Amino acid sequence: MTKTIAILGAGAWGTTLANLARVNGHEVRLWSRQGDLSLEDVVKNAEIVLSAISMKGVQDVALLVKSCQVSPHTIFVTATKGLDAKTTRTPSQIWQTEFPDHSVVVLSGPNLSQEISQGLPAATVVASKNTAAAQVVQQIFSSGRFRVYTNSDPVGVELGGTLKNVMAIASGVCDGLHLGTNAKAALVTRGLTEIIRIGKVLGAKTETFYGLSGLGDLLATCNSPLSRNYQVGYQLASGKTLTEILASLPGTAEGVNTCQVLMQISQQQNITMPITEQVYRLLETQVTPKQALDELMLRDTKPEYHQ
Numbered sequence: 001m002t003k004t005i006a007i008l009g010a011g012a013w014g015t016t017l018a019n020l021a022r023v024n025g026h027e028v029r030l031w032s033r034q035g036d037l038s039l040e041d042v043v044k045n046a047e048i049v050l051s052a053i054s055m056k057g058v059q060d061v062a063l064l065v066k067s068c069q070v071s072p073h074t075i076f077v078t079a080t081k082g083l084d085a086k087t088t089r090t091p092s093q094i095w096q097t098e099f100p101d102h103s104v105v106v107l108s109g110p111n112l113s114q115e116i117s118q119g120l121p122a123a124t125v126v127a128s129k130n131t132a133a134a135q136v137v138q139q140i141f142s143s144g145r146f147r148v149y150t151n152s153d154p155v156g157v158e159l160g161g162t163l164k165n166v167m168a169i170a171s172g173v174c175d176g177l178h179l180g181t182n183a184k185a186a187l188v189t190r191g192l193t194e195i196i197r198i199g200k201v202l203g204a205k206t207e208t209f210y211g212l213s214g215l216g217d218l219l220a221t222c223n224s225p226l227s228r229n230y231q232v233g234y235q236l237a238s239g240k241t242l243t244e245i246l247a248s249l250p251g252t253a254e255g256v257n258t259c260q261v262l263m264q265i266s267q268q269q270n271i272t273m274p275i276t277e278q279v280y281r282l283l284e285t286q287v288t289p290k291q292a293l294d295e296l297m298l299r300d301t302k303p304e305y306h307q
């Protein structure tokens with residue numbers, strides 16, 4: 001059945017998701033700050049409101065939507081991969097707080113938008129506490145080129161997509177320094193362990209991180225020059241400053257902000273995050289890429305815990 005869908009954020013990801021829904025015959029209205037359509041008109045009578053806004057704009061946009069007329073049956077979908085700098089909340093927690101009586105669905109997976117726009121095959125996950133709402137979103141986006149799975153752990157799915165961005169920066173550094181395949185395998189594997197350790201404290205289920213939105217997105221983003229986060233790390237390794245890199249980067253690299261938020265969480269909750277800490281110190285110019293590598297390699301010896 002044809003659905004009316006409001007997509008907020010007309011960047012790389014919002015535009016790609018809009019096209020996937022349009023190809024499946026849905027009526028899509030795309031909103032951005034610079035566009036001609038008013039937010040009020042875009043969300044009015046929309047059965048789905050999907051946000052693909054960068055993390056820094058999510059809270060403000062959620063409040064703007066709250067001031068509009070929204071149907072009581074509207075399902076909110078969030079596709080943002082980040083953490084709020086002030087409150088450390090995830091995007092789905094922000095939408096659910098502002099719309100406590102509505103279903104909220106997280107959409108996240110190994111989804112480099114450029115490949116999907118080219119028509120290359122990909123899979124993703126839609127997760128919600130409300131299974132029926134996740135199934136509605138699954139039907140909207142599923143096609144022969146985009147395979148959509150449901151999941152009942154929205155926070156786990158969301159954190160998989162968010163936390164891997166920090167590991168993608170680290171992987172870009174690893175490749176930029178030409179450290180080799182063994183080093184990259186060690187980094188990504190220990191990165192997953194670190195993601196699981198943080199994710200469990202933040203309320204995710206461990207097994208979710210072994211799925212598409214966890215390991216799947218970690219592999220995609222840590223291995224692709226199409227990832228903006230990977231590019232940040234790669235270019236830092238080549239000696240550019242963060243300011244120079246961000247000035248020429250096409251779109252948002254959420255891992256930079258996420259890394260800062262994770263450092264707050266690690267200090268508050270006493271969680272060991274060695275890779276995140278070295279990425280943070282590198283972004284803050286407290287260490288060089290080579291020093292960050294040495295710090296990680298020369299940590300105290302220990303057994304190989306997986307969590």
Ligand SMILES: NC(=O)C1=CN([C@@H]2O[C@H](COP(=O)(O)OP(=O)(O)OC[C@H]3O[C@@H](n4cnc5c(N)ncnc54)[C@H](O)[C@@H]3O)[C@@H](O)[C@H]2O)C=CC1
Binds near residue numbers: 012055058081111
């Ligand atoms: N591009 C990709 O391959 C994928 C991106 N994502 C996630 O989707 C989100 C958006 O990514 P992209 O579309 O690539 O970024 P982008 O930089 O291309 O677009 C960001 C959009 O957010 C809007 N925005 C930013 N700050 C805003 C504010 N304060 N108020 C209102 N609107 C604001 C921008 O105007 C733009 O429309 C990020 O969280 C990213 O991690 C998720 C999966 C794939």
Ligand SMILES: O=C(CO)COP(=O)(O)O
Binds near residue numbers: 113217229230
């Ligand atoms: O999340 C993504 C792929 O799943 C996109 O990665 P970047 O934001 O690093 O480009």
